[in-house]
Amino acid sequence: MPWILACDSAQLQVGTMRRLELADEEIALYHLADGFFATSDTCTHARASLSEGSLRDCIVECPLHGGQFDARTGKAVKFPCVTALQTFATREKDGAVWVEIE
Numbered sequence: 001m002p003w004i005l006a007c008d009s010a011q012l013q014v015g016t017m018r019r020l021e022l023a024d025e026e027i028a029l030y031h032l033a034d035g036f037f038a039t040s041d042t043c044t045h046a047r048a049s050l051s052e053g054s055l056r057d058c059i060v061e062c063p064l065h066g067g068q069f070d071a072r073t074g075k076a077v078k079f080p081c082v083t084a085l086q087t088f089a090t091r092e093k094d095g096a097v098w099v100e101i102e
Helices: none
Strands: 003-008 016-022 025-032 035-040 054-056 059-061 068-070 076-078 090-093 096-100
Touching (some): 003 016
Antiparallel strands (some): 003 096, 054 059
């Protein structure tokens, strides 16, 4: 599986997220207190960009209907979202964040 450079670590402060397009995938990259995490950026309930929503601790909220997901696992944690997000492995090395895309 190829690892793709996402961004410099310093570009994403703890408690923030950003949308990236990597290898034709729309990715939401999160910098949480316990590291970097990545999921698909599209809400599984209503095709909204999660990176346009809000992030509190490890919970990302969809801007459209308020459904929520755990950014670490992709698990849907608040209705109307019931289907998990796709997750992607991340690693931080030499001041950069990398995402593994299948």
